[in-house]
Amino acid sequence: MSDVPHRSGSKVRAKPTEDFIYTELYNAICERQLLPDTKLGEVLLAEHYGVSRTIIRQALMRLSGDRLVKLEPNRGAFVARLTLEEARQIYAAWRLVEAEIIREVSTTITPEQVARLRALIAAERQACEAEDYPLLTRLSTQFHIQLADLCSNPFLSRFIKELIPQTSLAYFYEVRKMPLCTKDEHGEILDFIAVGDAEAAVAAAKAHLDGIEAALDARAALEPKASLADKLKSRMPSMS
Amino acid sequence: MSDVPHRSGSKVRAKPTEDFIYTELYNAICERQLLPDTKLGEVLLAEHYGVSRTIIRQALMRLSGDRLVKLEPNRGAFVARLTLEEARQIYAAWRLVEAEIIREVSTTITPEQVARLRALIAAERQACEAEDYPLLTRLSTQFHIQLADLCSNPFLSRFIKELIPQTSLAYFYEVRKMPLCTKDEHGEILDFIAVGDAEAAVAAAKAHLDGIEAALDARAALEPKASLADKLKSRMPSMS
DNA sequence: CACACAATTATTGTATACGATTTCTGCATG
DNA sequence: CATGCAGAAATCGTATACAATAATTGTGTG
Numbered sequence: 001m002s003d004v005p006h007r008s009g010s011k012v013r014a015k016p017t018e019d020f021i022y023t024e025l026y027n028a029i030c031e032r033q034l035l036p037d038t039k040l041g042e043v044l045l046a047e048h049y050g051v052s053r054t055i056i057r058q059a060l061m062r063l064s065g066d067r068l069v070k071l072e073p074n075r076g077a078f079v080a081r082l083t084l085e086e087a088r089q090i091y092a093a094w095r096l097v098e099a100e101i102i103r104e105v106s107t108t109i110t111p112e113q114v115a116r117l118r119a120l121i122a123a124e125r126q127a128c129e130a131e132d133y134p135l136l137t138r139l140s141t142q143f144h145i146q147l148a149d150l151c152s153n154p155f156l157s158r159f160i161k162e163l164i165p166q167t168s169l170a171y172f173y174e175v176r177k178m179p180l181c182t183k184d185e186h187g188e189i190l191d192f193i194a195v196g197d198a199e200a201a202v203a204a205a206k207a208h209l210d211g212i213e214a215a216l217d218a219r220a221a222l223e224p225k226a227s228l229a230d231k232l233k234s235r236m237p238s239m240s
Numbered sequence: 241m242s243d244v245p246h247r248s249g250s251k252v253r254a255k256p257t258e259d260f261i262y263t264e265l266y267n268a269i270c271e272r273q274l275l276p277d278t279k280l281g282e283v284l285l286a287e288h289y290g291v292s293r294t295i296i297r298q299a300l301m302r303l304s305g306d307r308l309v310k311l312e313p314n315r316g317a318f319v320a321r322l323t324l325e326e327a328r329q330i331y332a333a334w335r336l337v338e339a340e341i342i343r344e345v346s347t348t349i350t351p352e353q354v355a356r357l358r359a360l361i362a363a364e365r366q367a368c369e370a371e372d373y374p375l376l377t378r379l380s381t382q383f384h385i386q387l388a389d390l391c392s393n394p395f396l397s398r399f400i401k402e403l404i405p406q407t408s409l410a411y412f413y414e415v416r417k418m419p420l421c422t423k424d425e426h427g428e429i430l431d432f433i434a435v436g437d438a439e440a441a442v443a444a445a446k447a448h449l450d451g452i453e454a455a456l457d458a459r460a461a462l463e464p465k466a467s468l469a470d471k472l473k474s475r476m477p478s479m480s
Numbered sequence: 481c482a483c484a485c486a487a488t489t490a491t492t493g494t495a496t497a498c499g500a501t502t503t504c505t506g507c508a509t510g
Numbered sequence: 511c512a513t514g515c516a517g518a519a520a521t522c523g524t525a526t527a528c529a530a531t532a533a534t535t536g537t538g539t540g
Contacts, residue, residue, distance in 0.1 A: 041521075051494085052496075054493085055493095058301065062305070065302065075502070086395075089393045089396075093399070155326075155332075155403065156332075291525090294524055295523095314492055
């Protein structure tokens with residue numbers, strides 16, 4: 001991960017910067033608009049964004065460092081694919097570090113920070129009722145990311161922030177939207193943190209992640225290989 | 241057909257690949273032959289290795305992803321510098337994940353793997369007696385890296401492997417060689433792991449890392465800013 | 481002498497050109 | 511009809527050229 005993905009309102013027709021393109025692809029993969037094994041052709045992207053292949057190449061290399069794309073020599077860049085086992089390993093690592101973060105944050109969090117997270121949860125519920133699942137996905141991960149950012153150890157929070165996007169690469173996860181909606185697990189976790197009950201918060205977080213992971217194998221191996229980058233690009237949140 | 245690059249004195253030499261240059265710089269930084277804030281000029285490196293700036297740029301971008309070099313826009317690449325606080329945070333994260341790895345490995349390790357690690361420890365002691373400190377540094381980190389590789393969760397081991405090189409960026413660490421030599425802490429940790437006493441091994445590992453970290457502030461802020469890339473390159477383990 | 485500022489130099493950022501490798505296509509052949 | 515093998519087309523890898531930006535030097539003025 002290089003830096004926080006944040007979609008900026010694009011209006012300027014000036015030449016897009018490498019960072020912009022990186023962020024755009026990053027978000028597209030996280031939101032599953034670009035599915036695993038999708039080929040990311042350099043000329044295609046270069047022409048789409050109106051820049052040279054050099055820029056595209058840089059963005060793809062950064063994404064490769066994030067393990068979101070796989071660079072095959074002399075063959076090109078593809079959206080990375082995760083096995084079910086790898087997905088489980090990610091959740092295991094996530095649980096471990098998340099627990100440590102929660103323990104620390106429980107002792108340092110301020111009312112303002114709690115309020116900020118509550119606002120995020122409120123937005124989640126709203127997105128859920130509106131059935132805006134891409135937004136919900138984004139906000140759900142955002143909760144964990146913002147929580148991690150409250151940790152005083154940036155190396156731990158960075159680890160989380162590198163791990164979370166990769167979970168989007170596991171080819172499933174639609175399943176988990178409903179539970180999130182009804183149960184408001186993020187709210188429970190935050191409640192415990194807010195009152196300083198670290199271990200209860202940790203337990204709630206572990207149960208939360210367990211639940212997400214348990215939903216994984218349900219409809220694994222779903223989804224076909226790929227769709228053409230062109231078709232997706234017409235839907236991409238970019239210019240033109 | 242011998243694809244062995246013949247090392248005759250002539251100038252016919254296979255062009256170094258990007259990966260080679262990356263590895264070379266990576267090791268040079270880890271072994272502290274390239275110190276923090278050293279500027280890594282593109283043309284200088286390109287001419288030295290006999291490749292174009294394109295290749296150098298790729299290597300530098302990868303190193304930037306590893307947080308070993310800092311890329312300043314329009315100014316160039318510099319060996320990254322760590323504050324004392326950041327170094328402590330790295331060790332904190334390291335302790336956390338190392339403990340988890342040890343817990344798992346203690347239940348899965350095989351006699352062959354134990355033997356392999358013991359051989360490494362023997363080499364460490366040998367390097368210590370020979371006072372070959374660069375080699376000792378390399379072997380010491382290698383112990384932790386090989387241990388991490390025994391973990392079934394590659395995401396955890398990768399985290400460790402990304403963390404360790406960064407500790408080289410903290411401007412100190414000569415201090416810790418003596419303790420390592422006399423006390424053989426790696427050996428102790430391995431002994432506990434070999435007999436399956438996970439918690440004792442974890443405790444030993446934590447004490448080990450605590451010791452290293454404690455030695456940090458001793459002579460912090462030592463070492464001046466930089467030395468010229470040229471001067472270092474004459475010492476670099478590469479082609480002349 | 482110190483300081484500010486313009487011109488020069490050096491270095492990075494981007495685009496383009498060319499070579500190498502892979503993939504696709506079509507035709508011949510069993 | 512399937513298969514195998516050219517040859518063509520597309521795509522990636524690297525080098526080079528040029529533009530943009532920062533660093534440096536030199537010069538004039540308070």
